[in-house]
Amino acid sequence: xxxxxxxxxxxxxxxxxxxxxxxxxxxxxxxxxxxxxxxxxxxxxxxxxxxxxxxxxxxxxxxxxxxxxxxxxxxxxxxxxxxxxxxxxxxxxxxxxxxxxxxxxxxxxxxxxxxxxxxxxxxxxxxxxxxxxxxxxxxxxxxxxxxxxxxxxxxxxxxxxxxxxxxxxxxxxxxxxxxxxxxxxxxxxxxxxxxxxxxxxxxxxxxxxxxxxxxxxxxxxxxxxxxxxxxxxxxxxxxxxxxxxxxxxxxxxxxxxxxxxxxxxxxxxxxxxxxxxxxxxxxxxxxxxxxxxxxxxxxxxxxxxxxxxxxxxxxxxxxxxxxxxxxxxxxxxxxxxxxxxxxxxxxxxxxxxxxxxxxxxxxxxxxxxxxxxxxxxxxxxxxxxxxxxxxxxxxxxxxxxxxxxxxxxxxxxxxxxxxxxxxxxxxxxxxxxxxxxxxxxxxxxxxxxxxxxxxxxxxxxxxxxxxxxxxxxxxxxxxxxxxxxxxxxxxxxxxxxxxxxxxxxxxxxxxxxxxxxxxxxxxxxxxxxxxxxxxxxxxxxxxxxxxxxxxxxxxxxxxxxxxxxxxxxxxx
Amino acid sequence: xxxxxxxxxxxxxxxxxxxxxxxxxxxxxxxxxxxxxxxxxxxxxxxxxxxxxxxxxxxxxxxxxxxxxxxxxxxxxxxxxxxxxxxxxxxxxxxxxxxxxxxxxxxxxxxxxxxxxxxxxxxxxxxxxxxxxxxxxxxxxxxxxxxxxxxxxxxxxxxxxxxxxxxxxxxxxxxxxxxxxxxxxxxxxxxxxxxxxxxxxxxxxxxxxxxxxxxxxxxxxxxxxxxxxxxxxxxxxxxxxxxxxxxxxxxxxxxxxxxxxxxxxxxxxxxxxxxxxxxxxxx
Numbered sequence: 001x002x003x004x005x006x007x008x009x010x011x012x013x014x015x016x017x018x019x020x021x022x023x024x025x026x027x028x029x030x031x032x033x034x035x036x037x038x039x040x041x042x043x044x045x046x047x048x049x050x051x052x053x054x055x056x057x058x059x060x061x062x063x064x065x066x067x068x069x070x071x072x073x074x075x076x077x078x079x080x081x082x083x084x085x086x087x088x089x090x091x092x093x094x095x096x097x098x099x100x101x102x103x104x105x106x107x108x109x110x111x112x113x114x115x116x117x118x119x120x121x122x123x124x125x126x127x128x129x130x131x132x133x134x135x136x137x138x139x140x141x142x143x144x145x146x147x148x149x150x151x152x153x154x155x156x157x158x159x160x161x162x163x164x165x166x167x168x169x170x171x172x173x174x175x176x177x178x179x180x181x182x183x184x185x186x187x188x189x190x191x192x193x194x195x196x197x198x199x200x201x202x203x204x205x206x207x208x209x210x211x212x213x214x215x216x217x218x219x220x221x222x223x224x225x226x227x228x229x230x231x232x233x234x235x236x237x238x239x240x241x242x243x244x245x246x247x248x249x250x251x252x253x254x255x256x257x258x259x260x261x262x263x264x265x266x267x268x269x270x271x272x273x274x275x276x277x278x279x280x281x282x283x284x285x286x287x288x289x290x291x292x293x294x295x296x297x298x299x300x301x302x303x304x305x306x307x308x309x310x311x312x313x314x315x316x317x318x319x320x321x322x323x324x325x326x327x328x329x330x331x332x333x334x335x336x337x338x339x340x341x342x343x344x345x346x347x348x349x350x351x352x353x354x355x356x357x358x359x360x361x362x363x364x365x366x367x368x369x370x371x372x373x374x375x376x377x378x379x380x381x382x383x384x385x386x387x388x389x390x391x392x393x394x395x396x397x398x399x400x401x402x403x404x405x406x407x408x409x410x411x412x413x414x415x416x417x418x419x420x421x422x423x424x425x426x427x428x429x430x431x432x433x434x435x436x437x438x439x440x441x442x443x444x445x446x447x448x449x450x451x452x453x454x455x456x457x458x459x460x461x462x463x464x465x466x467x468x469x470x471x472x473x474x475x476x477x478x479x480x481x482x483x484x485x486x487x488x489x490x491x492x493x494x495x496x497x498x499x500x501x502x503x504x505x506x507x508x509x510x511x512x513x514x515x516x517x518x519x520x521x522x523x524x525x526x527x528x529x530x531x532x533x534x535x536x537x538x539x540x541x542x543x544x545x546x547x548x549x550x551x552x553x554x555x556x557x558x559x560x561x562x563x564x565x566x567x568x569x570x571x572x
Numbered sequence: 573x574x575x576x577x578x579x580x581x582x583x584x585x586x587x588x589x590x591x592x593x594x595x596x597x598x599x600x601x602x603x604x605x606x607x608x609x610x611x612x613x614x615x616x617x618x619x620x621x622x623x624x625x626x627x628x629x630x631x632x633x634x635x636x637x638x639x640x641x642x643x644x645x646x647x648x649x650x651x652x653x654x655x656x657x658x659x660x661x662x663x664x665x666x667x668x669x670x671x672x673x674x675x676x677x678x679x680x681x682x683x684x685x686x687x688x689x690x691x692x693x694x695x696x697x698x699x700x701x702x703x704x705x706x707x708x709x710x711x712x713x714x715x716x717x718x719x720x721x722x723x724x725x726x727x728x729x730x731x732x733x734x735x736x737x738x739x740x741x742x743x744x745x746x747x748x749x750x751x752x753x754x755x756x757x758x759x760x761x762x763x764x765x766x767x768x769x770x771x772x773x774x775x776x777x778x779x780x781x782x783x784x785x786x787x788x789x790x791x792x793x794x795x796x797x798x799x800x801x802x803x804x805x806x807x808x809x810x811x812x813x814x815x816x817x818x819x820x821x822x823x824x825x826x827x828x829x830x831x832x833x834x835x836x837x838x839x840x841x842x843x844x845x846x847x848x849x850x851x852x853x854x855x
Contacts, residue, residue, distance in 0.1 A: 098796035109811035
């Protein structure tokens with residue numbers, strides 16, 4: 001008989017600041033040694049559930065608990081967060097903020113310091129924990145010298161002492177590039193097996209988590225558990241699209257091909273699953289013709305010629321050349337520090353190239369000030385909270401024009417147009433803090449569009465968004481592109497985004513542009529993928545297993561998907 | 573990520589290698605010593621020790637020079653003002669005599685006593701600056717926290733120091749990012765184009781999102797600390813506080829001796845006050 005480690009019985013939780021409960025009627029048992037994924041869209045209550053396990057609810061966020069939750073036999077209502085931290089080790093989503101100390105060693109030791117463990121006992125414990133996560137050579141490094149993935153490893157090492165039984169990961173993939181994310185999933189799995197820890201992962205990126213097997217998936221929606229069972233069961237059901245979770249790409253490909261599931265198939269591992277029942281259908285679908293909407297030939301809007309840039313020590317960008325046509329959607333991809341953000345800053349005129357030229361509409365733009373360039377190229381930051389400075393949506397949107405001393409009439413016309421484009425006109429007098437994250441994002445985009453730029457650059461437009469909000473933002477950007485002909489540059493490491501919404505990917509690695517090609521070609525090029533810390537999509541694996549050329553297969557998939565999307569759109 | 577003044581990684585010179593406890597205790601006792609001694613005989617050895625200490629740390633002189641000039645200039649201004657307010661201040665300090673050297677008017681003159689008093693005052697400021705520099709350059713924020721804890725400062729206060737140093741660069745980076753996006757939207761920060769008042773107003777605009785994002789971060793940080801048991805116990809240990817070495821023991825003898833000396837010095841001056849308030853060799 002397995003020992004339960006987490007036991008929810010008729011559990012409910014209501015934050016003190018909210019008028020209705022966030023969790024209802026949770027009945028869930030997780031056993032020692034299990035590896036469980038808690039899946040759900042934003043606002044489904046999955047993070048609240050996690051915080052009820054580690055004690056942040058109700059310790060840090062006050063609220064009312066109904067029913068019972070026992071962690072290792074201890075009722076959480078009465079246990080302190082400290083007592084729980086002996087059993088539950090939590091790795092938070094924000095890998096930077098949770099790095100509280102000034103060196104790797106100190107951060108790993110933080111929990112030990114708080115327990116007054118003498119230093120000579122601390123040293124071997126820190127050494128051991130750092131070896132488990134592979135950070136033993138970095139003990140003296142500062143947090144500023146580490147990548148997101150490394151910081152996450154440190155956070156994990158920091159909760160491995162005390163022989164905690166349960167490791168809880170709150171959206172471990174949110175701030176990592178695809179390869180680092182894959183390594184994180186591998187590390188979590190290794191620790192699960194070797195250290196015999198119970199693991200709970202909170203995520204909405206199902207496909208990435210399934211890179212390594214999980215025992216059980218709990219699907220949540222609107223504060224309730226709507227599914228509790230094996231990954232295979234979930235994948236063969238139709239619950240994922242119903243609750244706004246992205247299905248793995250290979251499952252989508254199979255569904256497009258008309259494959260039907262009985263519920264008995266083993267689908268969770270693309271490498272080992274039995275493809276024989278589906279092979280014919282998949283191949284037949286691949287041969288079916290799709291309408292490839294030709295990319296219209298348009299005039300060049302931006303040309304970058306031989307641009308190099310350095311911050312003083314070593315080149316950040318080396319001899320980069322490319323051009324972008326009017327109305328294109330382009331993705332800048334590559335790992336952190338590869339130069340993609342620097343390229344964006346160069347395009348916005350915030351920094352100037354050491355060498356080379358940048359032309360906007362065939363004019364050398366280096367003669368213009370940042371402010372003037374801002375009227376041609378708009379820049380939307382990742383975190384809308386870093387861009388919003390006013391209380392009311394209307395004030396925020398008109399700010400850029402007020403700063404340019406435009407006439408009242410001119411401002412009113414431009415603001416109305418921008419608000420209309422972003423479907424915010426009806427909300428123009430709303431306070432900004434009262435609207436959702438996605439709406440705030442739209443406000444920031446409107447506040448850039450008001451200058452009527454030809455190009456907008458968006459830094460990770462979908463970071464931290466679940467599939468529903470992700471689709472909402474991306475469809476909105478797609479409409480902007482289609483209806484108003486705005487050229488869009490995405491800076492991203494989300495390959496799904498690149499596949500579905502862009503025409504072309506520019507891949508940066510160590511300051512060089514290593515690929516400039518259509519997305520499906522980039523994603524079938526092994527060399528580029530490794531160099532840029534990208535990840536093979538499961539479509540690539542599926543194509544290989546079907547003995548099809550991955551490039552053609554991915555292209556067919558994208559074309560089919562676009563065609564499908566266009567057909568679904570009401571014709572206007 | 574390198575700051576010229578603060579070092580986050582422990583250095584490798586003799587003083588760097590001391591424990592935080594030794595550094596903080598020595599510094600505190602030296603401060604007491606400096607405050608109590610208006611006496612060239614006491615200040616001079618410390619001044620020399622300060623210079624040796626500073627040289628031994630192999631600092632970046634370029635940045636230090638700038639600080640030295642600023643501190644010297646401010647203190648010079650300070651003593652000139654002192655003199656202007658009361659040209660006879662030395663008489664009070666040096667036992668009542670007044671030896672006028674140069675007389676401008678009846679009220680404005682330079683006396684030997686005032687000159688002596690103000691020179692010692694200046695010398696004292698420079699010495700304390702020197703000692704502070706040695707302290708700041710030799711200690712890492714984590715050692716500072718550990719050292720303060722060793723002199724019975726509650727650890728929650730000690731943590732403020734290390735946490736502040738940890739996140740200041742992050743806030744700086746946020747500020748940079750916000751500034752960039754605001755500039756692209758038309759906020760002009762170029763000193764050549766915009767008057768100072770407008771620039772200050774524009775900077776306030778940047779502060780709003782900066783404060784909001786910083787609050788988000790504070791929430792995350794405190795959760796991360798709670799989850800690892802911060803604030804659970806009354807006591808705490810420090811990973812950065814390494815074992816005491818030979819040098820620490822030598823320093824301990826030194827600072828304990830100095831503490832005893834200072835105590836005797838202060839007590840003896842309270843019991844039998846000397847004829848003049850400060851040591852004045854020319855009376």
